[in-house]
Amino acid sequence: MADSDVRIQPKKKGLTRRQKRSLSRGAQYVVFVAAVIVFAVTADWGRLKNQFAQWDIAKEMFPDVITLALKNTVLYTVSGFVLGLVLGLVIALMRLSSVGPYRWLAGVYIEIFRGLPALLIFVFIGVAVPLAFPGTEIVGGTYGKAALGLGLIGAAYMAETFRAGIQAVPKGQLEAARSLGFSPARAMVSVIIPQAFRIILPPLTNELIMLFKDSSLVLLLGVTLEERELSKYGRDLASTTANSTPILVAGLCYLLVTIPLGFVVRRMEAKAQEAVK
């Protein structure tokens, strides 16, 4: 073993590993600072401020941006999420069913709605359905259509999340429940799903965030002034004022919700990690 002893000794010539490490780190800082300086010097600050930070335009937006646009965004998201949750659970249970056609149907559903762009689905609901089935009315008008669109998309993702969560519950739990006399359905409802739900709370919250952002697609359904959500509201104002400030404000309103939600997800994940230890 004398051989390897020699090899791991510090080399006598050239840079030591420690010197190389600090050199590499120093280079990274230099690149970062250089990039910031280049941006600060070349950016047209006056123009940027004019475009994005017009205080009176921003002030004009309140309180409507909150009481109307953000409220509608939340309303679309929550209704879509609830529909997706219910539909997703049903599809997950179909996917785990012992009946072949159910499994097959659920698989096809998930592939389709995860594979298609959300935008296309909204176009389909807003344009294709009324043309293909004249006279049919989706209940709830725009709100119903938005919930349907977001729910159909969310269900595909949530079905997979539910399935993973149900399968992550140890097999012994079902065996214990069955040995106590629970029927398969009752064991699922009383023992498995409550545990699966805890496991999937973080990914489910992520899906809520995803739907929150996708709710911007509601503008494709053709909405009235009262039905506008953040993106449509911001875009409309941006074109009437010929200024980008409303877009910035609308964007900040999204972050107002998504950043705290993301924080909650990370907290839950850390807690779950701790529980495993």
Add this chain to the structure above:
Amino acid sequence: MSRPEIEVRDLHKSFGTNEVLRGIDLEIGQGEVVCVIGPSGSGKSTLLRCVNLLEEPTKGQVFVGGTELTDPDVDIDAVRRRIGMVFQQFNLFPHLSVTENLTLPQRRVLRRGKAAAAKVAAENLERVGLSEKADAYPASLSGGQQQRVAIARALAMGPEVMLFDEPTSALDPELVGDVLAVMRMLADEGMTMMVVTHEMTFAREVADRVVFMDGGVIVEDGTPAEVIGNPSHERTRHFLSRLLDPAMAQVEEETSDRPGKGD
């Protein structure tokens, strides 16, 4: 003696081409305590799991309390209410407190009222000596405590038969005693028990009969004195010597014809 409480007739069980049980005949009388011993992969856990149909037998019949479980039309959930089962990994419901672990099955399966279920839960927690842990969650209990809660949960359903699947194998050695004490208490009270175990002291002192299994068949079946004290088969002797004095075992060639890995 009247009809045996547990009766197994010509039981076969295969997993794919792997034949784990190759014709088991076994009777356990009311109030009898039977310990099933044998090397891992001998099919003893599979046999136990066939007795409440957690495993579907490939062939043969299983009767518990005179009801045939292998009858395709049997209400298996109703039969299982009479059969308590205790698992190696405890399998407590981690999202419920100790008391809720005991009351949920009573309420959902037996449709007992809230007060009645709570009363039965408290009684059974007291029997296993864990009244003070009533509000704790399983994760905060030691393995031995969890297993005693699991026994109490099974008892709260008022079973006529109790099945134990290596109940002490997942426990730290110093925690085994508490669980065995509870099982001994049950045996003394006249519970019919079928216990898959490696605890030879328990088998010797508490069991009425010891069954030695190897290779999916029952090799020996008799009183503890006969099977453990004076085994008549070479396979039993070999197994017992390895179990009682593991440090003296020799390195052996692996035999590939042994059926069933990880029962």
